[in-house]
Amino acid sequence: MLNYLRSGGGSVGNVILEASDLKKEIDGKEILQHVSFQIEEHASIAIRGSNGSGKSTLLKLLAGIYDPTSGKLVRNAKRIGYVPEHFPENLRFKLKEYLTLVATFQGMSETDIEAELSEYIRLFGIEPFTNTPLKKCSKGTKQKVGILQALLIKPDILLLDEPLTGLDTSSQLNLMAMLEKLKTKMTIIFTTHEDLLVDNIADQIFYVKDGRVLVHTETKSPHLVIKVRFSNKSVLLRLQLNEMHIEEDIAIITVSKDKSDDLLRKLLNNNCSVLDVRERI
Numbered sequence: 513m514l515n516y517l518r519s520g521g522g523s524v525g526n527v528i529l530e531a532s533d534l535k536k537e538i539d540g541k542e543i544l545q546h547v548s549f550q551i552e553e554h555a556s557i558a559i560r561g562s563n564g565s566g567k568s569t570l571l572k573l574l575a576g577i578y579d580p581t582s583g584k585l586v587r588n589a590k591r592i593g594y595v596p597e598h599f600p601e602n603l604r605f606k607l608k609e610y611l612t613l614v615a616t617f618q619g620m621s622e623t624d625i626e627a628e629l630s631e632y633i634r635l636f637g638i639e640p641f642t643n644t645p646l647k648k649c650s651k652g653t654k655q656k657v658g659i660l661q662a663l664l665i666k667p668d669i670l671l672l673d674e675p676l677t678g679l680d681t682s683s684q685l686n687l688m689a690m691l692e693k694l695k696t697k698m699t700i701i702f703t704t705h706e707d708l709l710v711d712n713i714a715d716q717i718f719y720v721k722d723g724r725v726l727v728h729t730e731t732k733s734p735h736l737v738i739k740v741r742f743s744n745k746s747v748l749l750r751l752q753l754n755e756m757h758i759e760e761d762i763a764i765i766t767v768s769k770d771k772s773d774d775l776l777r778k779l780l781n782n783n784c785s786v787l788d789v790r791e792r793i
């Protein structure tokens with residue numbers, strides 16, 4: 513079901529964010545308009561849309577980095593954690609020194625800081641870089657520091673701009689597991705192009721299109737499971753499919769419905785015989 517506003521009388525939880533007829537112009541260009549929604553406490557929301565549609569702009573409005581050009585945005589939150597798409601370059605602090613500073617400013621005790629940081633550092637596998645200056649850390653490591661920095665402030669609302677970008681597979685899985693746990697404690701809103709993150713974390717999707725925001729309550733993107741017999745494994749590997757399971761000469765591939773026709777064409781073109789196609793349950 514698509515609607516412009518999930519609002520009003522039907523609301524069950526506490527509303528933590530409420531947008532009423534927001535408009536955002538940048539340099540005289542209208543990026544978002546007529547944006548209205550309510551977000552309940554502990555909701556997990558994915559913001560989706562094509563490149564340049566205005567997802568990051570919407571997130572920055574929610575974070576308070578941008579002011580709306582017109583309209584009203586009410587935040588019923590004490591602390592908002594924001595993770596930008598790109599962590600600032602050229603920070604001279606060492607990784608752990610920086611995170612310790614962030615935690616100290618939150619008034620945490622030394623013992624708590626040590627315990628919490630050690631756990632996060634272990635989870636994200638960044639132990640080898642704790643004494644590396646941030647400006648020398650890789651993009652992925654900096655991305656992790658950006659996420660940890662936001663978590664350390666114990667936010668009521670956690671906003672993440674494309675959080676999986678730049679992370680290796682195991683860190684992506686760790687982050688998803690972490691977000692799944694955090695879902696019960698805070699409101700999580702993230703922009704993403706990744707189905708995996710949406711399927712695992714979101715319970716609502718906001719689609720940004722033509723400057724408008726559409727709220728969608730069905731989160732699982734439709735997928736097909738395709739079973740094929742192949743004669744040449746390297747052909748399949750070249751297709752770089754994210755979700756593929758191979759047993760002898762059979763491959764089971766999960767693919768989003770919108771990409772499935774294209775994939776089937778390629779498989780048939782490469783001498784694969786299609787044994788089964790069904791909807792993912």
Ligand SMILES: Nc1ncnc2c1ncn2[C@@H]1O[C@H](COP(=O)(O)OP(=O)(O)OP(=O)(O)O)[C@@H](O)[C@H]1O
Pocket residue numbers: 538539543561562563564565566567568569570703
């Ligand atoms: N600071 C800015 N100055 C000028 N234009 C901007 C600025 N920030 C965003 N825009 C414009 O606003 C539009 C939306 O940008 P935004 O970054 O919000 O899109 P997005 O959906 O997050 O894109 P992507 O998926 O590529 O990250 C784009 O046309 C962009 O050029």
